[in-house]
Amino acid sequence: MQRRIIPDVVSAQDVVALNTSSSVHTAVQAMSTHNIAAIAVTDGNQRLLGIVTERDITHRVLACGLNPLNTPLSDIMTENPEHLRPTDSCLDAIELMLSRNIRHLPVIDMDRRVIAVVSMRDLLETALEVLNIDIDEARYDAFAPEEE
Template identity: 25%
Template sequence: MTTAKEIMHPGAQWISRKDTVERAAQLMKELDVGVLPVSDENERLCGIITDRDIVLKCIAVGHDPAKTTCSDLCEGTPRWIDANADVDEVLRALENHRIKRLPVIENKKLVGMISEVDIARHLSEDEIADFVERVYAGR
């Protein structure tokens, strides 16, 4: 059984919910990523912020990224997967919630992220085709 930890991209980094959107954009640039998990004071997942969130929910509506906090942009319940979950559970989570990225948590700490690229690297062509059809067919 292949686990989430085996297919994830290790080294994901939190951003605090109190940090500004401007800082989130800077960190995304430094890390060359388009998404950051957002943590509370106890380094527990409380949201996710994407580059698209920054553009559409902050800049496009005239908010100041230097004054807007990451928590201002986080909506809904953040989704995550346990590091020991098998790949089928990962695929179900991505499919059921129609999301493209999934933080991986081990012992209540962030240990990595799984993206569509990670899925593509670890599944057969038939499995990838089936996954893509299930996730994007209804969009």
């Protein structure tokens, strides 16, 4: 069975999103509060404009000596980021992330509204679950008593 992003990897998710004028400091506080490593950057209608990750903050703010209190997300976000659709497969998402060295991908609906953010960890947990199920089924097939 091919796992889909929604509902197999993530189900209902409260998306943490900020607008382009929000400060990096506000994003860091939101990441800390929600224990997440990426923030979707959206317009007033929750449509995807960009994404900001912990790595962006480290490389584009701290390493450059910028002040997180007055640096807007628009200055450091990755604009028009790669994204997923709810029906995309788990395997396709993993391949995209590996080929582009991405750790987080927004999931958008047909109107480009952000409905989730998927991490590599989310995808690997799902893949491991599927692998364990396959192993259990193979073990059962190998050692189950023969039917008469």
